[in-house]
Amino acid sequence: MKIRRQSQGPLSKGDQIEVKRPNGAYYAATVLRPPSAMQINMVFVEYHAEDGSKCVRGYVDLTHVRPSPPLELNRCFKIGDAVDAYWENGWHQGVVRDLLKDSKYVVGFHGNEGKVEEKSEIHQCNLRLHREWDDGSWVPSMAELANSSNENDDKPRNVKLKIVFRKKQADAEFRKGDEVEITSDEEGFKGSWYKAVIVEYRGNDKYLVEYSTSRKEDGVPLRAEAKAQHIRPCPPELSPVASFCLREVVDARYNDGWWIGVISRVLDGSKYAVYFSLPDEELEFDHLKLRIHQDWKNGKWIIASEENSRRLVMNSNRLLHKMDVNEKRFRVKFPKGTRVEVKSDEPGYEGSWYSAIIVDSLGNDKYLVEYLTLKTEDLGAFLREEAYASYIRPRPQHARCTRRYKLFENVDAWYNDGWWIGQVIKVLTTWKYAVYFQTTNEVMEFEHNDLRLHQEWINGKWIIPSKVRKSRIYQKKTCL
Numbered sequence: 001m002k003i004r005r006q007s008q009g010p011l012s013k014g015d016q017i018e019v020k021r022p023n024g025a026y027y028a029a030t031v032l033r034p035p036s037a038m039q040i041n042m043v044f045v046e047y048h049a050e051d052g053s054k055c056v057r058g059y060v061d062l063t064h065v066r067p068s069p070p071l072e073l074n075r076c077f078k079i080g081d082a083v084d085a086y087w088e089n090g091w092h093q094g095v096v097r098d099l100l101k102d103s104k105y106v107v108g109f110h111g112n113e114g115k116v117e118e119k120s121e122i123h124q125c126n127l128r129l130h131r132e133w134d135d136g137s138w139v140p141s142m143a144e145l146a147n148s149s150n151e152n153d154d155k156p157r158n159v160k161l162k163i164v165f166r167k168k169q170a171d172a173e174f175r176k177g178d179e180v181e182i183t184s185d186e187e188g189f190k191g192s193w194y195k196a197v198i199v200e201y202r203g204n205d206k207y208l209v210e211y212s213t214s215r216k217e218d219g220v221p222l223r224a225e226a227k228a229q230h231i232r233p234c235p236p237e238l239s240p241v242a243s244f245c246l247r248e249v250v251d252a253r254y255n256d257g258w259w260i261g262v263i264s265r266v267l268d269g270s271k272y273a274v275y276f277s278l279p280d281e282e283l284e285f286d287h288l289k290l291r292i293h294q295d296w297k298n299g300k301w302i303i304a305s306e307e308n309s310r311r312l313v314m315n316s317n318r319l320l321h322k323m324d325v326n327e328k329r330f331r332v333k334f335p336k337g338t339r340v341e342v343k344s345d346e347p348g349y350e351g352s353w354y355s356a357i358i359v360d361s362l363g364n365d366k367y368l369v370e371y372l373t374l375k376t377e378d379l380g381a382f383l384r385e386e387a388y389a390s391y392i393r394p395r396p397q398h399a400r401c402t403r404r405y406k407l408f409e410n411v412d413a414w415y416n417d418g419w420w421i422g423q424v425i426k427v428l429t430t431w432k433y434a435v436y437f438q439t440t441n442e443v444m445e446f447e448h449n450d451l452r453l454h455q456e457w458i459n460g461k462w463i464i465p466s467k468v469r470k471s472r473i474y475q476k477k478t479c480l
Contacts, residue, residue, distance in 0.1 A: 001309070006360075007188065011031050011034040011035065011043055011065075012031065012034055013031055013032065013033065013034060014030065014031060014300065015030070015031040015034075015067075016029075016030060016031075016068050017029050017030075017045070017065055017066065017067055017068060018029065018065070018066050018067070018068055018069075018091070019045055019047055019060050019064060019065055020064040020065075021090065021406045022289045023090075023091035024064070024092070024093065024110075025088075025091055025092045025093075026084070026090060027047045027089065027090045027091075027310055028047060028068065029045040029046060029060075029065075030046050030047070031043060031044075031045055031227075032044045032045060032046050032057065033058065033440070033441065034348075035062065036347075036348045036440045036442070041061060041062050041063075042059040042060065042061060042062065042161050043060055043062060043065055044057070044058070044059050044060075044441070045057070045058070045059075045065075046323075047061055047182045056076065056301075058311055066133035067133070069128065069131055069138060070138070075124075075126060075127075075128070075129065075260055076124070077096045077099075077105060077124075077129070078096065078099075079096050079097065079098065079099065080095065080096060080409075081095070081096045081130075082094075082095055082129070082130040083095070083096055083105075083107060083127050083129060083130050084127070084128050084129075084130050084131075085107050085109070085122045085126060085127055086122075086126040086127075087109075087122065087126070089122065091128070092109055093109075093110065093130055094107040094108055094109040094110065095107065095108050096127075097119060103123060103124040103125075104122065104123055104124070105121070105123075105124065105127060106119055106120070106121060106122075107119065107120055107121075107122045107127070112443060124380075153345060153415065159173060170398055171287035173228055173231075173232075174198045174201070174207060174228075174231060175198060176198055176199065176200055176201075177197060177198060178197070178198040178233070179192040179195065179196075179197055179210070179212075179233075179234050180195075180196055180197070180198060180231050180232060180233055180234060181194065181195055181196070181231070181232055181233075181234055181235070181258070182194050182195075182196045182209055182211070182226050182230055182231055182371060183230050183232075184230060185230070188279070189231070190278045191259055191260045191276065191277070191278040192254075192255075192257040192258065192259045192260075193232075193251075193257055193258045193259075194211055194212075194213060194214065194256065194257040194258075195208065195211070195212040195213060195234065196209040196210060196211045196212055196226075197210050197212065199223065199421075202225065202350075205227060205228040205229070206225055206226070206227055206228070207225070207226050207227065207228065207231060208223060208224075208225055208226075209223065209224060209225075209226050209231070210222070210223045211223070211224070213256035213257070214256060232296040234293075235294045235296070235301055236301055236305075237440075238291070238292050238294075241292065241438055243270075243287070243456050244263050244266070244272055244287070244290060245263060245266070246263055246264075246265070247262060247263060248262070248263045248290065249261075249262055249293040250262070250263060250272075250274065250290045250291065250293050251290065251292075251293050251441070252274050252276075252283070252285050252289060252290055252452045253289045253290070253291075254283070254285075254289075255286075258291070259276055260293060261274040261275055261276045261277075262274065262275050263275075264282055266456075266458045266459065267284065268458075268459075270286065270287040271284055271285065271287070272284070272285055272287070272290065273285075274290070276439070295415055296419070305375065318391060332389075332394070332460060333361075334358045334361070334367060334394075335358065336358055336359065336360060336361070337357060337358060337370075337408075338357070338358045338394075339355065339356075339357055339395055340354040340355075340356055340357070340358060340369070340390055340392050340393060340394060340395065341354065341356065341393055341394075341396075341419070342354050342356045342369055342371070342387050342391055343391045343392075343393075344383075344418070345391070347417075348440075350438050350439055351420070351421055352416075352418040352420045352421075353374060353393075353412070353418055353419045354371055354372075354374060354417065354418040354419075355371065355372040355373055355395070355418075356369040356370060356371045356372060356387075357369065357370050357372065358392075362386060365390070366386055366387065366388055366391040367386070367387055367389065367392060368384060368385075368386055368387075369384065369386075369387050369392070370383070371381050371383045371384075371385075371386060373417035373418070374417060393457040394457070396412075396452070396453075396455045396457075396462060397462060398453075399412070399441070399452035399453050399455065400452055400453075401448075401452065401453050403449070404427070404430065404431070404448070405424050405427070405433055405451060407424055407425070407427060408423060408424060408425065409423070409424045410422075410423055410454035411423070411424060411433075411435060411452065411453065411454050412448075412451065412452045412453070412454050413435050413437075413444070413446050413450060413451055414450045414451070414452075415444070415450075419452070420437055420439075421437070421438075421439070421454055422435040422436055422437045422438075423435065423436050423438070424436075426442065428445065431447060431448035431449075432445060432446070432447055432448065433445070433446055433448070433451065435451070
């Protein structure tokens with residue numbers, strides 16, 4: 001399903017940007033979450049605090065964000081140049097006041113509220129020419145800078161060039177005491193991860209680790225040597241989900257470890273059948289014994305993508321047959337004119353449901369639907385689209401709740417013309433609540449009448465999932 005809405009901008013997760021703080025300086029930051037349907041003009045970032053003591057996360061207005069400027073190596077400066085100086089973990093605008101020896105400059109920083117200009121000695125490697133980000137481009141441009149640099153190359157300068165190299169990375173990727181997860185190539189243990197603590201680094205990319213859940217016969221924690229390629233940091237704890245979906249990749253808690261599997265069947269009572277390709281078997285698990293699968297790639301944690309799920313599913317003919325039989329058994333036919341809800345998989349709108357009417361059956365498990373709240377781009381008619389049967393469900397029955405919602409109860413919230421799955425994390429008044437959304441990691445306030453009981457359409461019937469425990473990583477987010 002594709003929703004016609006205003007563009008959310010070019011930012012993507014992992015982009016390196018700069019964020020302007022109230023002191024006027026720019027700080028290097030990483031995009032953790034690009035603008036979403038609920039925060040169109042805000043981006044969620046991580047950057048170091050001004051004192052460098054810790055990492056700060058929060059939302060920033062897009063007007064205070066710009067890309068990182070292109071690098072300029074070995075640029076020399078002259079008195080009067082407007083520069084940015086890296087000082088106190090941020091880039092502060094200043095002016096070159098004097099040239100010193102050993103590739104150093106005296107830089108004056110603009111005073112605030114009539115204060116005297118502050119001066120400081122800054123090394124050349126911590127300076128760059130000041131530029132403004134204006135309407136999607138840098139001013140002055142790179143061509144203008146290059147011409148300026150060429151004009152000044154012939155002029156003698158009493159400045160020594162000092163090339164700074166990065167320090168060589170230590171051989172050990174992990175330190176003593178780090179909590180990690182260990183996997184193995186041994187038969188019967190492939191695809192599983194066990195929690196451990198680094199005891200010491202032994203060289204040649206090998207570590208001595210102590211397992212947190214495995215013990216020897218005398219009760220002493222098991223210690224073993226592990227290769228660096230079999231070690232990863234412990235994945236961050238994600239907010240709990242109300243339910244898992246068919247074909248979703250998960251980690252299942254089994255025999256003191258986490259095993260990678262795929263949801264092969266959704267059962268009653270918040271239980272699931274999980275298929276493991278190594279070994280080739282299927283086991284049942286309670287909801288609380290499962291977690292969202294994450295992959296450790298290039299030094300970052302990435303939530304398992306739909307492509308990964310498809311690859312794991314396609315690797316087993318047995319699983320494909322089992323799920324095909326299961327889906328056919330509970331498949332629902334939707335006659336013309338039936339009022340339904342259609343799920344979105346559009347980035348930023350994942351998991352939201354929109355009211356629609358079945359216009360026609362197109363065959364091959366596809367339908368033509370007309371939305372009741374979404375319109376075409378010219379707003380002249382209600383939007384019509386093709387949708388797969390797996391994205392369609394009947395309207396929930398008895399969804400309206402006459403009682404007050406309870407703390408940590410799962411609900412659907414009406415927002416942006418659709419229903420979004422959330423969790424009550426605070427009861428503000430008798431009929432008003434703060435709701436947390438796991439898909440966007442945001443909190444919003446809602447009136448009672450804008451909420452309904454959350455239900456899952458499973459195996460041809462409506463089921464109210466059991467209440468999910470409060471996420472330990474939940475924190476209220478405030479704009480920077």
